[in-house]
Amino acid sequence: MYREAASTAREFEPGERVEVDYAGDTIEWIDLKTGELRESVVFVAALGFSQLGFAWATDDMKSRNWLSSHRRMFDAFGGVPHVTVPDCLKQGVLKCHIYDPDLNPAYAELAAHYGTAVVPARPGHPKDKAIAEGMVKILMRYFRFRYRRHTLTSVGEINRALTECMDRINRKPHTRFRVSRLERFEKIERAALKPLPRVGFEVGEWKTAKLHSDCYIAIESAYYSAPHVHRGKRLRVKVTESLVEIYLDTERVAVHTRDRHRCGNRVKQDEHFPAAAQAYYEATPQKLLSQTRFIGPALNELVVSLFNEDVYGNIRRVQGLLRVCIKEINDTSREAAIPRIEQAIAQMRRFNKIRVAYFQDLLKAAKKQKIAPDAAREIVRKPGNPMLRYGKAASGDGASQQPNQTQENLNL
Secondary structure, eight states: OOOOOOOOOOOOOTTSEEEEEEOSSOEEEEOTTTOOEEEEEEEEEEESSSOOEEEEEESOOOHHHHHHHHHHHHHHHTSBOSEEEOOSOTTTEEEOOSSSOEEOHHHHHHHHHHTOEEOOOOTTOGGGGHHHHHHHHHHHHHHHHHTTTOOOOOHHHHHHHHHHHHHHHHHSBOTTTSSBHHHHIIIIIGGGSBOOOSSOOOOEEEEEEEOOTTSEEEETTEEEEOOGGGTTOEEEEEEESSEEEEEETTEEEEEEEOOOSOSOOEEOOGGGSOHHHHHHHHOSHHHHHHHHHHHOHHHHHHHHHHHHHOHHHHHHHHHHHHHHHHHHHHHSOHHHHHHHHHHHHHHHHHHTOOOHHHHHHHHHHHHHOOOOOOTTSOOOOOTTOTTSTTOGGGSSTHHHHHHHHHHHHHHO
């Protein structure tokens, strides 16, 4: 004789539990721009005590939509239950275990932000989230019947329809409670929920990427730089609505503004590259011109004339001139180097010989050249200099006495 298995009635305290799941059926809609028939998935949640429901449609079940649906759910409830019970899908649970499952890092971060404990249902045990399963059945049946003659044209229109259907379900008297779900929630359960955090959760999706030899990682058809010392390593990447954060284990090594164009743009920071790569990226006409302005007008005018003749043909020559000038300033001083640089540039332009090696030779020759004193300048020697012959007599009577002594000797 067949014996029916025993079942256990579950009772939950106010604010204790919320169960979440995706509806098995999708909702179709037509894209008016392309005429394509598309499908959207429906995220459904229900509180354990009041059984208040929530529903939201998204394009797919990817992690960012899974997390954003939770954020909208908590905002709609106006608080956070102590326990969240999802299904064992990869967006929430990486490895199922009856006692200690491994959660997806992004999902664990959301749970920590809102202060809720994630207790996944066992695989193959839908009764572990029976309230959510029942809400899926009620909602989808009512939605199919109410909008059976409607042609939906966007996900936004689907969400407005789901909100209307869920509001009618929540306001309808419950067969067991004798009051509506919404009334039971407002009177008892709302006060038992944890308060929402002051700062909203920024939805982030975690990925793994390898840092290639060019110091870039590829994320969603865009390239982002990371420090060159980590080339060849596997890095963890957090992609949020506005940022791309790159981590090595638990250390954040780079952060960039997210590029949404999906056309292969490269987002970089100069300090992430080795010295040779930095020099290559800095070799642009605009950067070279800006550097010459800080050295002097003579060099800037020379570089402008070279770029006017041929930009890409003279870019390496300008690099060499800049490097020689910077080395000359660092070796001596700016006050001493600038006159020699201007003199060398003037001579190169006089003979129309703009060459880096010739420029170096002119600077070396200028260093060795002795500057002749000005003939018109009068040399005034300070009196009383002990290093000069008869220097002490300049300020005393010795100057008038010394010749007299010599005269006396001659007379003798």
